[in-house]
C-alpha cells in the first residue's frame with residue numbers, strides 16, 4: 001500500500017482530455033470560440049437547460065448571474081452562513097447587502113425555518129429580498145421549490161458549484177432551473193468535471209441568458225437596432241460596437257472549454273465512482289466505534305446526490321460544550337495529516353469572516369463548523385487509498401473519547 005499524500009479532492013485528466021486540449025491549441029481559436037459554444041451546448045443538454053453561458057470561473061458565474069437578474073447597489077441578498085466565500089462576495093461586489101441565513105447542522109443546507117423567519121422580519125421592517133442563493137452543499141440538492149414558496153418575489157440563483165449531476169426531488173436535474181431563475185456551476189479541479197478554471201450559468205429565461213452573454217464580455221453588443229448612434233451615420237459600420245452596461249471580461253477560453261467537453265462526456269462515470277466511494281464510507285461509519293465517534297452529513301437520496309464532498313461530523317455528546325467537539329475535530333484533522341491524509345474543513349462560517357462580520361448568531365452553522373471534516377473523495381481515489389483513510393479513522397476512534 002502506498003503512503004503518498006491523499007488530498008481531499010483532485011482532477012482525473014486522461015489522454016482523451018489532453019488530445020482535446022492539444023487540438024484546441026492547434027486551432028484558430030484560443031479565446032472564446034466554437035469550443036466554448038460546443039461546451040455550452042453539451043452542458044445545457046446534460047442538465048436539461050435551454051442554454052448555458054460559460055465563464056472564467058464559478059465566482060464570476062455567480063457575479064454575472066446576479067447582475068443579469070438585476071442585483072445592484074443597496075439590494076438585499078440572502079446567502080447561507082455555510083458556503084464558499086464567493087456566494088456572498090459576488091453580491092457585495094455588485095454593491096448589494098448580504099444577509100446570512102443559518103444552516104441545518106445535520107445537512108449543511110439552508111435552514112428553511114430560519115429562512116422563513118428572516119424573510120418575515122425583513123418584510124416587517126419594509127425590506128424587500130431581491131435575491132437568494134440556495135447552495136447545494138456537498139452535492140445534496142437544496143429544496144429550491146420550498147425556497148421559491150417562501151420568497152415568491154425574489155430572484156433565485158442555485159449555487160450548484162458542488163452539484164453537477166444532482167437531481168431535485170421533483171426529478172428535474174440541477175441546472176434545469178425548475179424552481180429558480182439561474183443555476184451556476186464551477187469547474188475547478190476538485191469539482192465533478194474540470195476546465196482547470198471555469199464556470200457556467202443556466203437561466204430559466206432566454207433574455208436573461210442573452211444579457212449574461214453580454215455581461216461576460218464587457219457588456220458589449222453589435223445590435224444595430226439598439227445603437228445610440230444612427231446606424232446610417234458614417235461613424236457606424238461593420239466594426240461598430242456599443243457598451244450599454246459597464247462590465248468585465250469573464251470569458252472562458254476555447255482551450256479550457258475543450259477540456260470541459262471532453263470531461264463532461266465522463267460525468268456519469270465520475271458520479272458513479274464518487275457514489276461508490278461514498279457508499280463505502282457510509283458502510284464503514286455505520287457501526288462499531290467509528291459510528292460512536294463520527295456521523296456522516298445527511299444528504300437524502302444517494303442517487304440524487306452528486307457527492308462532491310464526503311463530510312463527517314465529530315459526534316457531540318449531550319450538552320457537551322462546542323469547544324470540546326471542535327478540539328476533537330482539530331485532533332482528527334491533525335491525526336489524519338500526520339498520516340498523509342489531507343482532509344479539509346468546508347467551510348468557516350462566512351458571517352464570521354472580517355469582510356462580512358455579521359452580528360447575529362448562527363447556531364446551526366456554528367455547530368456544523370465545530371464538528372465537520374471533509375474526507376478524501378474523488379474519482380481517482382483508489383480502493384486501497386480509501387482503505388488507508390478508513391483505517392486511520394478507526395485508529396483515531398480508538399483513542400478519541402468525548
Ligand SMILES: Cc1ncc(COP(=O)(O)O)c(C=O)c1O
Pocket residue numbers: 057058059060083084086087135159161162186187188198199
Ligand atoms: C459553493 C461554491 N460556490 C462558488 C464557488 C466558486 O467557484 P470557483 O472556484 O470556480 O470560482 C465555489 C468554489 O469552490 C464553491 O464551492
